[in-house]
Amino acid sequence: MGETRRAIEFHQQALAISREIGDRRGEGQDLGNLGLAHADLGETRRAIEFYEQALVIAREIGDRRGEGNRLGNLGNAHAALGETRRAIDFYEQALAIAREIGDRLGEGNRLGNLGNSYAALGETQRAIDFYEQALAIAREIGDRLGEGNRLGNLGNSYAALGETQRAIDFHQQALAISREIGDRLGEGNRLGNLGNAHAELGDIPTAITLTEQALAIFVAVESPYAEQARQQLARLRGGTAEG
Template sequence: MPSAREAHLRHATHYEAVLRKASELYGQGGEILTRGLVMFDLEWSNIQAGQAWAAGHASQDDIVAKLCSAYADAGVRLLELRQHPREWIDWLEAAIAATQRLNDLAAEAKHLGNLGTAYWSLSESRRAIELYEQCLTIQRKAGDRRGEGNALVGLGLAYSKLGESNRAIEFYEQSLTIFREIGDRRGEKIALGNLGWAYIALGAPRRAIEFCEQALDIDREIGDRRAESQDLGVLGAAYYELGQPRRAIEFYEQQLAIAREIGDQRGMSSALGDLGGAYIGLGEPRRAIEFCEQALSIDREIGDRWGEGIGLGNLGLAYADLGETHHAIEFYEQQLAIVREIGDRQSKGNALGNLGLAYADLGETLRAIEFYEQQMVIVREIGNRLGEANALMNTGNAYGILDQPSRAVEFYKQSLLVFREIGDRRSEGLALFNMSKVVDRLGGRAEAIVHICAALDVLEELKDPNTDKVREQLAEWRGQTNEG
C-alpha cells in the first residue's frame, strides 16, 4: 500500500499531466480547442488540489519542486484565460521558489515572464516591467531567442499600458525581428497585433490596420481563437478611430462571439466596452450604457483595475451624451482616481480631457482649459499624437467660447497639423469647421468659406453625421455674401 506522500505525489503528477494535455489541445485551435477547455474545466478542482500539494511540499525534495514548477508552466495560456491573476501569481511565486531550489535558470526565466504578465493584467505595470527585465536578462545570457522575444513583447505591453506607446513600439519591433528570424509564427502575430494597438494609441489607425490584418491572417492559419478575438477588437478600434463606427461594431461583435465561445472573460469585457464606445459614437447612449455596465461588472469580478477605469470612462461618455453632465463627471473622477493609482498615463490623459469637455458643457470654460492643459502635458510626454491634437482642438473651442478668436485659431491650426500628420480625416474635418466659424467672427468671411468647403469635402467623403450641419452653415454664409 502506497504511503500518503506517494499517493499525493501520484495524484498531483497525474493532474499536472491533465493540465498539460488540456493546454496542448487548446493550443491546437479550431474544434480541438473546445476539447481542451472542457477537459480543463472538468478537472479544475483536481488540478488546483494537485498544485496546492506540490507547492506546499516543494521545499522538501527536488522531485516535488520540479512538479511545482511544472504546474505553473504546463498550461500558461489556459491559466491566463481561466484563472484569476492573484491565484496565478501564487502559483508562479511558488514555482519560482522551486526553480531557485533546483537552480533551474531557464524555468525561472519563464516563470518571471509569466509573473510579469499576471501583474500587467492587474495594471501593476511598474512591477511587471521589473519582472520582464529580470526575465530578459536571463534569456539573453542563455541565448534563448524565443524567450528573449517574449520578454520584449511583455515590456512593450507594460510600457503601452503606461501610455508610453513609442517606447512600446521599440520593444515590439525588436521582438518581431526575432520571431521572424526563428520562424515563430505565434510570436510573430503577437508582435504584429500589439504594434496595431500601439499605433492606434498614437493616432495612426491606418498603419494599425496593416499590422492587425497580418496578425489576423496568422491567427486563422494556426487556429488561435483567443488571439483572433483580440485582433478583431484591434481592427474594430482602428476603424472607429477612422470615423467608421458601424464597421467597428461588426468587428466587435465577431470579437465578442469568440470570447464567449472560449470563456474569455477579459475578452468579453473588452468587446462589450468597445461596443459601448461605438454606440456612443453612433448617438445611441442608452444602448451604450447597457454594454458598458456589463463590461464594468466583469472587470470588477476579475479584479481588472485597468479595464474598470476604461469602463467608468465609457459610462461617463454615455451619460455626457445623454446630457447628464454631473453624472458623467462622477464617472470620470472615479476613473481618474483608479488610473492615478495604477499609473496608467494614457487613460489619465483621456480622463482629464473628458473632464474638460464636461466642465465646458456646464459653462465653466476656464476650468475646462485647466483640464485640457493638464491633458496636454501628459499626451506630449508619452507621445500620444491623437490625444495632443484633441487637446489642442478642445482648447481652441474653449477660447472661442471665451470670445478670444485669435487665440482659438492658433490652437485650431496646431491641431490641424497633427490631425493631418496622423491621417485622422474626421477630426481634420471637424477642426476645419470649428476654425471656419472663428475666422468668420474675426471678419474673414472669404477665408472662412475656404475652410468650411475643405471641411465639407472631408466629412462628405466619410459620410459623417455632421455633414448636414456644415452644409447648412456654408449655404447660410453664401446666401449672406450674395445678398451683400
C-alpha cells in the same frame, strides 16, 4: 501606420490558422482584431459582427478578460451608431467583469466610457462622476494616457456646464500630459478644446492660434479631425473679420 486594409489581410490569415489548428483563444483574438480594424474604417456594423463572434468564443472558453474587452468593444460600436442606451448596457456588463477579475485598467476605461455615454445623453453631472472615478484609477495605476483623456473629458464637461475657466484648467493639465507622453492626437485634441474655450471667452486671437496649432498636428498625423479644425478656423477668422 494607418494601413488598415493591409492589417485586415494579416488578421484574416491569422484567423485562418487559428481555426485550422483549433486555437479558440487565438481565434477570438483574431476576430476581435478584425472588429477593431473595421471599426477604424467606419464599418461599424461589420465590426459588431466580429465582436459578437469573439464574445461567443470568450464565453465558451471562460476568458473573462476577453469577454470584458469584447463587451467594451460592442459598447464603443453601438455608441458610434448613436445607440447610447444600448452602449451603456454593454459598458455596465464590461465594468462588472473588470471589477470581478481585478482589472483596474479595464475598470477605468469602462468608467470613462460610461462618462462619455452620459455626456452624450446630456447628463453632464453624472458623466463627471464617472470621469472622476476613472481619473482616480488612472492616477492610482500610473496610466498617463488614461489620466490625460479623463482630464480632457472633465474639461469638456465643465465647458458644457458653462464653467469655461474651469474647463481651461482641465484642458491645460491634459495638454501637458499629452506632450509628456508623446500623444500627438491627444495634443491636437487638447489644443482644439482650448481654442474653443478661449473663443467662448471672446479671446479670438488666442483661439485662432490654438486652433492653428491643433490643425497642424491633425494634418501631420492624418487625422479626420483636421477638417473640423479647418472649419473652426474659418469661423473664427470670419468673426475676426466681421469684428
